[in-house]
Amino acid sequence: MTEFNVDEITAFNKLIIEDFRKNKGSVTVEPFVGGQLLLLHHVGAKSGVERISPLGYTLDGDDVIIIASKGGTPENPAWFHNLVANPETTIELGPDTIEVTAEALTEGPERERLFTQMADVYSNFYEYQKKTDRLIPVVVLHRR
Numbered sequence: 001m002t003e004f005n006v007d008e009i010t011a012f013n014k015l016i017i018e019d020f021r022k023n024k025g026s027v028t029v030e031p032f033v034g035g036q037l038l039l040l041h042h043v044g045a046k047s048g049v050e051r052i053s054p055l056g057y058t059l060d061g062d063d064v065i066i067i068a069s070k071g072g073t074p075e076n077p078a079w080f081h082n083l084v085a086n087p088e089t090t091i092e093l094g095p096d097t098i099e100v101t102a103e104a105l106t107e108g109p110e111r112e113r114l115f116t117q118m119a120d121v122y123s124n125f126y127e128y129q130k131k132t133d134r135l136i137p138v139v140v141l142h143r144r
Contacts, residue, residue, distance in 0.1 A: 013052075013053065013054055015029060016029055016032065016037070016054040017039060017052055017054055020037060020039060020054060020092070021039075021092075024094060024095040025037075025092070025093065025094030025095055025096075027054075032054075032056075035056060035122075036056060036057055036058070036121075037054050037055065037056060037057070038054070038055055038057050038064065038066075038091045038092060038093045039052050039053070039054055039055075039091060039092035040052065040053045040054075040055050040066065040079060040083075040089070040091055041089050041090045041091065041092075042079045042082040042083055042086065042089055043082060043085075043086045043089070044078075044082055045081050045082050045084070045085035045086065051078075051079070051082070053077075053079045055079075056118075056122050057093075057118075058117055058118045058121055060114060060117065060140070062142075062143050063140050063141060063142055063143070064091065064093065064098075064100065064140075064141040064143075065114050065117065065118055065138060065139070065140060065141070066118075066138075066139045066141065067115065067118050067119075067125055067136060067137070067138055067139070068080035068104075068136060068137040068138075068139060069125055069128040069129075069136050070128075071128055071131075072127065072128030072129065072130070072131030072132045072136075073131075073132065074132055074133070074134060075134075076134070076137060080104070080137060080139065083102040083104065083139060084102075084104055087101050087102040087103070088100075088101055088102075088144075089101075089102060091141060098143055099143070099144040100141040100142060100143055100144060101141070101142045101144055102139050102140070102141055102142075103139065103140045103141075103142060104137050104138075104139055105137060105138045105139070105140060106135065106137045107135060111135075111137070111138045114138045114140065115129075115136065115138050118138070
């Protein structure tokens with residue numbers, strides 16, 4: 001998808017979430033077959049409504065790493081703003097639901113290290129960074 005159509009993304013995310021749960025954390029829908037996905041629960045910063053976003057991740061020790069790329073668009077994804085406002089949340093990782101605290105890294109050597117770690121696994125993140133002037137944030141999800 002080169003342009004973001006909210007209705008299409010919502011429908012696709014719903015399909016991914018259902019498939020993830022049905023298969024206990026494995027996804028059988030292209031292009032995510034064999035990838036590492038989690039379900040991020042987040043509460044709307046303004047609305048207070050709970051939402052769920054499927055996202056790719058990597059691990060850094062016990063921490064779970066996600067990237068707020070939004071495909072390289074000029075703005076951060078809504079889930080990023082929601083986590084900044086409400087960092088205490090949960091993720092579904094495989095068949096488990098885990099309580100986490102989100103820490104946003106928007107600059108610095110640790111952000112760079114974790115971005116590179118994730119982009120080395122998912123090279124599309126390098127392409128997304130090239131498409132935007134913003135420094136794409138990294139989010140560390142610390143298990144509680």
